[in-house]
Amino acid sequence: MNKNIHFMENENAFKVLSRAQKLEKQGGKIINLGIGQPDLNPPKYVIEEAINALKNENHGYSNAKGMLKLRETISNEYQSLYKQNIDPDNIIVSPGAKPIIYMAISMLSEYNCEILLSNPSFPIYSSVIKYCGARPVYYNLKEENNFDLIADDIIEKITDKTKLVILNSPCNPTGSVIKTKELKKLLNFIENLPYKVFILSDEIYSKIIFNPNIPTSVLQYSNNLENLIIINGLSKSFSMTGWRIGWGLFPHCLINNAEKYAVNIFSCVNNFTQFAAISALVKDFNYTENLKNIFNSRVSLMVKGINQINGFQCKHPSGSFYCFVNIKNTNLSSSEVQNILLEQLGIATIDGNDFGSDNNYIRVSSCTSKENIKIALEKIGNYFN
Numbered sequence: 436m437n438k439n440i441h442f443m444e445n446e447n448a449f450k451v452l453s454r455a456q457k458l459e460k461q462g463g464k465i466i467n468l469g470i471g472q473p474d475l476n477p478p479k480y481v482i483e484e485a486i487n488a489l490k491n492e493n494h495g496y497s498n499a500k501g502m503l504k505l506r507e508t509i510s511n512e513y514q515s516l517y518k519q520n521i522d523p524d525n526i527i528v529s530p531g532a533k534p535i536i537y538m539a540i541s542m543l544s545e546y547n548c549e550i551l552l553s554n555p556s557f558p559i560y561s562s563v564i565k566y567c568g569a570r571p572v573y574y575n576l577k578e579e580n581n582f583d584l585i586a587d588d589i590i591e592k593i594t595d596k597t598k599l600v601i602l603n604s605p606c607n608p609t610g611s612v613i614k615t616k617e618l619k620k621l622l623n624f625i626e627n628l629p630y631k632v633f634i635l636s637d638e639i640y641s642k643i644i645f646n647p648n649i650p651t652s653v654l655q656y657s658n659n660l661e662n663l664i665i666i667n668g669l670s671k672s673f674s675m676t677g678w679r680i681g682w683g684l685f686p687h688c689l690i691n692n693a694e695k696y697a698v699n700i701f702s703c704v705n706n707f708t709q710f711a712a713i714s715a716l717v718k719d720f721n722y723t724e725n726l727k728n729i730f731n732s733r734v735s736l737m738v739k740g741i742n743q744i745n746g747f748q749c750k751h752p753s754g755s756f757y758c759f760v761n762i763k764n765t766n767l768s769s770s771e772v773q774n775i776l777l778e779q780l781g782i783a784t785i786d787g788n789d790f791g792s793d794n795n796y797i798r799v800s801s802c803t804s805k806e807n808i809k810i811a812l813e814k815i816g817n818y819f820n
């Protein structure tokens with residue numbers, strides 16, 4: 436057995452989901468503020484395109500990097516959004532965004548090298564870093580700064596051992612978004628280093644940013660694509676978590692190795708999903724704008740309600756559908772709060788420790804209707820007030 440497998444971790448969000456499903460099977464009614472998946476349906480035209488592809492298109496393997504037409508569509512989107520010329524050959528289409536995280540980290544992990552990531556952060560990053568024998572080095576996203584990324588907090592940790600800096604904006608679990616000034620400062624610093632440090636920018640929530648004046652991609656300000664890996668996909672922006680469709684943009688020096696991972700792990704993504712993805716990106720028809728507005732309004736309701744509960748407090752996130760709620764004043768640990776909410780009140784949330792924080796937070800998502808959010812807030816209020 437590979438000893439490193441013991442460093443690989445599970446994702447608590449999936450454990451909570453499975454517990455919630457079990458409770459529901461036993462007759463309980465669970466409100467899901469846990470796992471981050473939009474409760475909306477994907478656009479109708481996307482579903483129709485998938486059905487059409489199943490009926491009329493081919494059923495064999497596609498190119499391991501993904502269908503050229505889809506990679507061209509992704510490239511066109513980057514051109515129109517950020518005026519960056521991305522060669523479709525530098526894109527790998529993958530079954531969801533997650534495999535790209537694995538590819539990028541494992542490809543760059545030399546034994547004992549350092550990989551910078553935020554605390555708190557999406558748990559898969561640290562799990563894969565440790566599995567691959569690299570060392571996670573954390574920069575803090577502090578509540579007193581609205582969980583905003585401060586470039587200097589990263590810069591002071593970069594050394595010649597640093598191979599990779601992971602950015603995630605909007606951030607899971609805090610919903611914070613990197614501000615232009617901080618992003619420019621960080622990119623400028625990394626671009627001028629005498630050694631090469633790669634950046635992995637996980638932009639899976641890029642279409643759910645509430646303030647129009649903050650960057651939606653590192654591509655907006657990057658002058659050097661040769662050290663940049665970008666992750667995105669349709670899971671969150673088109674409510675397609677179960678379809679498994681995402682992609683990674685790799686620099687020339689990494690793309691051939693990324694393709695090897697694709698060939699070795701999944702061969703290609705299923706064809707009908709790729710056809711559906713093309714139509715999602717080409718048509719959109721305001722779907723993502725509408726989705727963003729729905730989440731903005733739900734999140735506002737959530738923040739207002741949370742701040743009226745004794746011992747709970749949270750800031751309004753700048754993007755995503757998450758709120759990272761400080762529960763320190765309940766005098767309970769975050770896992771105790773998660774368990775009370777799930778087992779006694781029927782409300783699924785995620786213990787903040789899953790993201791590397793310190794017993795003081797839970798993550799709530801607004802991936803349910805406003806009616807459900809109101810009921811959940813009322814139940815939590817009745818218990819704690």
Ligand SMILES: Cc1ncc(COP(=O)(O)O)c(C=O)c1O
Nearest residue numbers: 531532533557607639668670681
């Ligand atoms: C920050 C972040 N990156 C990647 C993913 C994985 O996305 P996918 O479901 O497309 O694999 C998630 C899912 O929650 C996420 O929060």
